[in-house]
Amino acid sequence: MAVFRIRRPEIGSISLSAAATLYLLLITNNSFWSHAVTSFGHAWIAVLSFGVALGLTTFSVLTMLSMKYLMKPLLVLLIAISAAASHFTETFGIVIDKEMIGNAAVTTGPEASHLLTGSLALHLALYALLPSLLIAWVKIKHRPFFSKAAINFLFVAPALLLSGMLIYANLAGIAYALREHRDLMVRFNPAGPITSAVRYGLSSYRERNLVVQPLGIDAKQGARIATAGKPVVVVVVAGETARAMNFSLNGYHRDTNPELEALGVVNYRDTTSCGTATAVSLPCMFSVYPRSEYSDWKARSTENLVNVLTHAGVSVTWWDNNTGSKGIADLISFASMTHQKNSPLCSNGECLDEIFLGDLDKKLAAMTKNSVIVLHQLGSHGPAYYLRYPEAFRRFTPDCRTPELMSCTTEEIVNAYDNTILYTDHVLASVAGLIEKHQDRIAGAMIYMSDHGESLGENGIYLHGAPYAIAPKEQTEVPFIAWFSKPYQAIMGVDTGCLAKDTDKPRSHDNLFHTVLGMMDVQTRVYNRALDAFAACTRPAERKQGAPGFHAADNAAPRRLSAVRQIW
Numbered sequence: 107m108a109v110f111r112i113r114r115p116e117i118g119s120i121s122l123s124a125a126a127t128l129y130l131l132l133i134t135n136n137s138f139w140s141h142a143v144t145s146f147g148h149a150w151i152a153v154l155s156f157g158v159a160l161g162l163t164t165f166s167v168l169t170m171l172s173m174k175y176l177m178k179p180l181l182v183l184l185i186a187i188s189a190a191a192s193h194f195t196e197t198f199g200i201v202i203d204k205e206m207i208g209n210a211a212v213t214t215g216p217e218a219s220h221l222l223t224g225s226l227a228l229h230l231a232l233y234a235l236l237p238s239l240l241i242a243w244v245k246i247k248h249r250p251f252f253s254k255a256a257i258n259f260l261f262v263a264p265a266l267l268l269s270g271m272l273i274y275a276n277l278a279g280i281a282y283a284l285r286e287h288r289d290l291m292v293r294f295n296p297a298g299p300i301t302s303a304v305r306y307g308l309s310s311y312r313e314r315n316l317v318v319q320p321l322g323i324d325a326k327q328g329a330r331i332a333t334a335g336k337p338v339v340v341v342v343v344a345g346e347t348a349r350a351m352n353f354s355l356n357g358y359h360r361d362t363n364p365e366l367e368a369l370g371v372v373n374y375r376d377t378t379s380c381g382t383a384t385a386v387s388l389p390c391m392f393s394v395y396p397r398s399e400y401s402d403w404k405a406r407s408t409e410n411l412v413n414v415l416t417h418a419g420v421s422v423t424w425w426d427n428n429t430g431s432k433g434i435a436d437l438i439s440f441a442s443m444t445h446q447k448n449s450p451l452c453s454n455g456e457c458l459d460e461i462f463l464g465d466l467d468k469k470l471a472a473m474t475k476n477s478v479i480v481l482h483q484l485g486s487h488g489p490a491y492y493l494r495y496p497e498a499f500r501r502f503t504p505d506c507r508t509p510e511l512m513s514c515t516t517e518e519i520v521n522a523y524d525n526t527i528l529y530t531d532h533v534l535a536s537v538a539g540l541i542e543k544h545q546d547r548i549a550g551a552m553i554y555m556s557d558h559g560e561s562l563g564e565n566g567i568y569l570h571g572a573p574y575a576i577a578p579k580e581q582t583e584v585p586f587i588a589w590f591s592k593p594y595q596a597i598m599g600v601d602t603g604c605l606a607k608d609t610d611k612p613r614s615h616d617n618l619f620h621t622v623l624g625m626m627d628v629q630t631r632v633y634n635r636a637l638d639a640f641a642a643c644t645r646p647a648e649r650k651q652g653a654p655g656f657h658a659a660d661n662a663a664p665r666r667l668s669a670v671r672q673i674w
């Protein structure tokens with residue numbers, strides 16, 4: 107019996123490089139091209155020259171790497187990266203920059219699983235698997251080494267030369283567009299995501315040799331707190347993905363804050379975040395550095411708010427219902443709430459934020475020391491908004507019941523998101539309620555700030571993590587709310603009537619560090635009264651302090667972070 111075989115087609119390595127270049131440029135770079143056109147102000151000749159130059163460069167790189175056993179796996183990998191990146195960019199409008207790689211690297215399994223959707227699988231099958239199978243199938247013709255090198259040179263040299271000439275001829279326009287639109291090249295697949303990953307890897311490597319400088323080791327508790335007669339407790343709620351504009355306290359047309367309104371909280375209407383993603387905002391919130399001076403490296407190489415509090419003898423605890431403290435709580439008591447397998451509030455490794463309340467009740471009942479308790483919420487983290495609130499808070503309907511936001515209407519997405527805010531309203535009011543419940547034993551207060559906001563489809567953008575310079579206000583305007591129990595107001599001299607008149611003044615994450623120090627009456631040279639949001643409405647005590655500004659090194663010996671990490 108005759109066996110018919112389809113002969114595997116043959117293709118030269120240079121032809122395959124050219125075909126792969128065309129595929130990468132034309133199929134996986136839609137977002138890059140549309141942004142390029144706007145970034146260049148529709149100067150078509152410059153866009154076209156730049157595009158051809160990028161194509162020639164990509165072709166040259168692929169050709170130079172077209173070695174016998176390397177070419178197929180490399181092309182498959184590059185196509186897979188490009189296809190995955192283009193899915194996230196085109197679906198959610200997000201950019202795979204260094205910070206986004208960092209977010210991905212520290213995310214939890216359940217959080218990531220919400221992004222691994224059917225539409226991603228379909229997109230990868232069409233745009234990665236199909237071309238990869240084709241590449242695997244064809245036979246690549248490779249010349250002997252020296253003749254291959256010579257032929258490659260004959261193609262690569264003129265391609266690079268032409269690419270250089272095209273860029274040189276349009277240098278002013280290209281340089282301007284790249285300088286003004288720093289997010290443009292990050293969108294270029296696959297070079298953008300690969301560069302981001304390499305940059306993230308390099309900074310992680312640098313971090314291995316990180317030395318943490320002590321901060322505020324002169325810190326001590328002031329007279330008010332030291333002689334309070336009962337433990338002073340501040341609960342810091344670090345919010346997640348809550349945007350200010352969806353809080354009815356800030357004028358939102360829906361009643362998303364019924365419990366906090368009834369409680370009579372102090373609400374700052376004009377507060378901006380330090381970053382647009384947890385991995386940036388959270389360390390920045392607890393850092394002594396204001397946003398203008400902040401960098402990831404500085405934050406990691408200097409102690410933060412929780413350390414200064416510890417130096418002052420304040421007991422600090424971090425409870426986490428999110429993806430961890432990003433290194434902030436490395437030296438203090440830390441507990442993750444997400445592994446409470448038996449709680450009805452938890453499923454699939456994630457818990458509703460009420461998970462804090464039972465333990466908080468017990469802790470406050472047994473409180474003997476002046477303390478700060480940080481509650482790191484899961485808040486409104488998307489895209490699975492519907493998993494962030496229980497049935498009782500499913501008040502705005504129909505709500506989007508899938509992480510595949512594209513299959514929901516805007517109304518359903520906003521409904522689900524508003525339910526998360528409604529639930530956070532309940533969680534915050536419950537925290538205040540617990541502080542009040544134990545107020546014969548403790549003098550407590552609560553301060554809440556979200557780490558960043560969220561885009562819900564405005565201008566086609568979803569989720570968060572946009573580069574700050576181009577981030578929409580949906581991602582950078584965050585809620586900032588405080589509540590003080592009667593015993594706390596009395597002991598610390600807080601005038602809430604005065605505070606209520608001061609709530610339109612612009613505030614930011616820069617305020618958190620100094621405000622919490624002020625709330626705990628901690629005296630140290632690193633405290634800056636001008637950045638303490640409550641200082642103007644707090645009765646002056648015998649607070650003695652040096653000039654604002656801080657001295658990171660002071661006189662304790664720096665520690666190596668690698669050694670520190672082993673402690674917990």
Ligand SMILES: [Zn+2]
Pocket residue numbers: 346347383384385557558
């Ligand atoms: Zn976040």
